[in-house]
Amino acid sequence: MMRVILVVLCALLPLQASAADAGCSSVAPTLRMRVRFAGESAREVIVESLLPSGLRLLDATSREQIWSGGPGTAHTQQIAGMDSSLGTSFAAVHLDADGVHDRLYAGDRSGRLWRFDLHSGARPSAWMKVILLADLRAPGGGRGLIASPDVARIETPAGESWLNLAIGTANTSAPRNDHRFYVLRDLLSGHRATPLIEADLEMLSPPAAPTQGNMQGFFLPLGNAQVFAQALTLNGRIHFTAVESGRNLLAACAPGTLPDFAVPVSVTVLRATDGELEAEVAHDTHANAANLRRPLASQMPASTAVTLATAEASNGRVPCTVGSELLAGCSLDTRPGRVWWRREDAD
Amino acid sequence: MMRANCRFTGFVLPVVMGIILIAALIAVQATTELGSATLLATQRQLHQQAFAAAENGVVTVLEQLASGTAPAAPQTLQAGTGPGESVTVATNITSRTALAAGFSADRILETHYEIRSTGHGVRGSEVTVVQGAHQLTPVATP
DSSP: OHHHHHHHHHHHSOOOOOTTTTTEEEOOOOOEEEEOOTTSOOEEEEEEEOSSSOEEEEETTTOOEEEEEESSTTSSEEOTTOOSOOTTOEEEEOOSSSSSOOEEEEEOTTSEEEEEEEOTTSOGGGSEEEEEEEEOOOTTSOEEOOSOOEEEEEEOTTSOEEEEEEEEOEESSSOOSOEEEEEEEEOSSSOOSSOBOGGGSEEOOTTSOOOSOOSSEEEEEEETOBOOSOOEEETTEEEEEEEOOOSOTTTTSOTTEEEOSEEOEEEEEEETTTOOBOHHHHTOTTSOTTTOOEEOSSOEETTOOEEEOGGGOBTTEEEEEETTEEEEEEEEEOOOEEEEEEEOOOO | OOOSSOOOOOSHHHHHHHHHHHHHHHHHHHHHHHHHHHHHHHHHHHHHHHHHHHHHHHHHHHHHHHTTOOOOSSEEEEOSSSTTOEEEEEEEEEEEESOOBTSBTTTEEEEEEEEEEEEEOGGGOEEEEEEEEEEEEEOOOO
């Protein structure tokens, strides 16, 4: 009798299956970067988020923790205001040629984008300067930054230069239908006095052409489509995948895991400077007319990203793939190009 | 009846001899110039061959880079069929960044090269060309 009651209860209650049963995978830390503390030589470290909030660095060789940051005094460096998990949303950047990373960007599950300036050679308790780059929390919550930000340096013919931060949102609790793909501008040196908010950004309204481009950034409304994978910027164009499902995909996964079951996925390509949607996608008959997202033929895990398939390189071009699908019109040209020439003998 | 004392009092012979002398001088000058021109042409041809060899050295290194092969530094290649015809190429990386404009940071590497190629021809002719090149490659993931 008790067994029957238990079976009925399990059928009625929301599924709280184990990670393995629900198709969730532990996401192995993939961000490695090089850092240098005072009195030490540079070393490679692994970046991991902490629960409920904060982050830590592990020595890449010994896997020992060498630094941590977060609220509370238990950390090497205290970071006030960080009250949401960073998950696996990390991206590190070299701004110079000293061989160590200079900045780290991270999105948290409440919708904020953090920037960490890394002071190479500083003592561990003062190694990181924390800046809240953008506060993109949705009213009522439940919309977070799960994917790693895609960081790209942008230069215009007019001589302007900045860092693009491209990242999309996903459900962290009840399904929402106001997800976005944000492209924010950050300064190469210095920082803004106040965090960016959505009101500072220009909303793209395809198929209408974008305006001249907001100096702070722009965003593409996605409706209930969600972004779990890091975008890829090639030749000044941002390529990103979106899950065409409004389900709360994280609900079945324990913290630190992401869903790995197959879902419908689409691809969108934006120009990095002003968000103009890729003409090729615009003319694709399979594109969603409202926002020009191109559905892929096969379903795949939500965290499937646009990547470079180096094994498929041909004639000096490395194609882009999403899972097993080749992405037409997307490739990296690895052929060397001549830049300047001179002759040294004079006879 | 022959006169006992024959005296040549005309002007034709000196003129003719003068003309012959001038013609001889012109001929000598022409021969000299022809020899110099031939020498110059030969030298120019040898330099052109050395230049072509140097350019081919650059092309070889660009092909190596395109195939993903790191060029050996320095390397000596056979340039032609004659003895002594070769090209020596040295390739140096002048800059490398993981923050190439228009590309995802830390995922695309931008490398600038300086390719110094010296073509060696016969008779010691040498021509050196220096080529700047630029290449984008995916960063290898650990």
